[in-house]
Amino acid sequence: DIQMTQSPSSLSASVGDRVTISCRASQSISRYLNWYQHKPGKAPKLLIFAASSLQSGVPSRFSGSGSGTDFTLTISSLQPEDFATYYCQQSYSTPWTFGQGTKVEIK
Amino acid sequence: EVQLVESGGGVVQPGGSLRLSCSAAGFPFHNYTMHWVRHAPGKGLEWVSLISWNGASRFYEDSVRVRFTISRDNSKNSLFLQMNSLRTDDTAFYYCAKDKETGGGSYFFDAWGQGALVTVSS
Numbered sequence: 001d002i003q004m005t006q007s008p009s010s011l012s013a014s015v016g017d018r019v020t021i022s023c024r025a026s027q028s029i030s031r032y033l034n035w036y037q038h039k040p041g042k043a044p045k046l047l048i049f050a051a052s053s054l055q056s057g058v059p060s061r062f063s064g065s066g067s068g069t070d071f072t073l074t075i076s077s078l079q080p081e082d083f084a085t086y087y088c089q090q091s092y093s094t095p096w097t098f099g100q101g102t103k104v105e106i107k
Numbered sequence: 108e109v110q111l112v113e114s115g116g117g118v119v120q121p122g123g124s125l126r127l128s129c130s131a132a133g134f135p136f137h138n139y140t141m142h143w144v145r146h147a148p149g150k151g152l153e154w155v156s157l158i159s160w161n162g163a164s165r166f167y168e169d170s171v172r173v174r175f176t177i178s179r180d181n182s183k184n185s186l187f188l189q190m191n192s193l194r195t196d197d198t199a200f201y202y203c204a205k206d207k208e209t210g211g212g213s214y215f216f217d218a219w220g221q222g223a224l225v226t227v228s229s
Contacts, residue, residue, distance in 0.1 A: 034215040036152070043111075043219035044144075044152065049207065055217065087152050091214035095168050098152040 002026050002090050006099035012107040019075040021102045023088035028068045032092035035064055035073045038101075039084045047086075048073065078104070109133040109218040111203045116223030123193050127223055129186040129203030137161075137181040140212035143188050145199035146222070155201070156188065159212065171197075193227045200224050 003026035013019050023033065031051035038044040046055045048064035051071060061076040075082055083106055088099040115127040127143070143155040156167045156177040165177050176189040186203055201223050204216035 032214075036216075038146075038152070041221075043202065043221050044216075045219075046207070046215065046217045049213075049215055049217075089152070089154075089215060094166050094214075096154045096214050098154070100151045 001095055002029060002093060002097055004088055004090055004097050004099040006086075006088055006102050008102060009100065010103040010105060012105050013078050014107045015078055015080055017078045017107075019078050019082075019104060021073045021086055021088075021104075023066075023071045023073070023099050025069045025071075025090055025092075029090045029092035031067045032090055033064070033066065033071045034089045034091060035062075036087045036089065037082075037084045038087060044087070075104075109205065111205065111218060111220035113201065113203050113220045113223035116201065116225050118226045118228060119193055120229050121193060121195055121227055123227070124189070124191045125193065125225060127188040127190065127201055127203075127225070129220060131184045131186065131203075131205070134205070134218075135209075136184040138209040140206035140208075140214075141179060141186045142204040142206065142216060143177065143186075144202045144204050144216065144219075145197075146202070147196070147199040150199075153199075157206075157212070157214070158186070160210065190225070193225075195227050198225060198227045 033051045035048040036044045052064045085101045110132040142157045158177045174192045178187045203220040205218040206212040207217040
């Protein structure tokens with residue numbers, strides 16, 4: 001199985017801050033990497049697919065980069081509605097695995 | 108608008124069974140691979156199972172492979188997960204999720220339901 005490791009596990013940030021979350025795969029997954037946002041009690045939401053493609057309807061302050069084993073999700077200017085847990089997920093091979101999540105909290 | 112609504116969650120004793128259902132609307136259900144993903148308390152998301160658009164291909168995460176069965180009824184826009192021999196570590200919210208691409212699938216998820224809570228406890 002491909003292991004996905006996110007860092008940090010949690011972070012505190014203020015509205016307007018630039019936030020960067022990292023995701024590392026245990027083997028090369030090319031650009032088969034996706035990012036989700038999950039708020040308590042709500043359905044997870046696809047933000048970024050294929051490492052850097054923005055899902056329709058997602059604000060442009062979200063961006064993704066990387067290939068191979070190292071990937072990054074960036075929120076250019078954190079908004080109040082962005083406080084949530086973020087997960088990366090590889091779609092390279094079964095089982096399709098997620099990172100452990102990064103919780104973004106209000107400073 | 109895509110809508111996915113899970114039902115059938117509840118409390119069950121270890122060793123028991125439960126059947127989850129997912130009702131889909133707002134897209135051509137019969138064209139899409141569908142998935143189940145779960146979220147256990149205090150843990151991350153975990154992919155559980157997928158079924159291809161025509162039901163011909165099914166895949167499972169190792170820990171559920173011989174205990175869970177995924178199925179679908181395209182005439183009723185419905186997805187199912189039959190869960191047998193349930194264990195305490197199966198306790199989680201179970202989400203029905205739509206694959207982003209038609210046909211063979213892309214193996215990532217562009218629409219999710221609100222989740223059904225399954226609690227396995229004596």
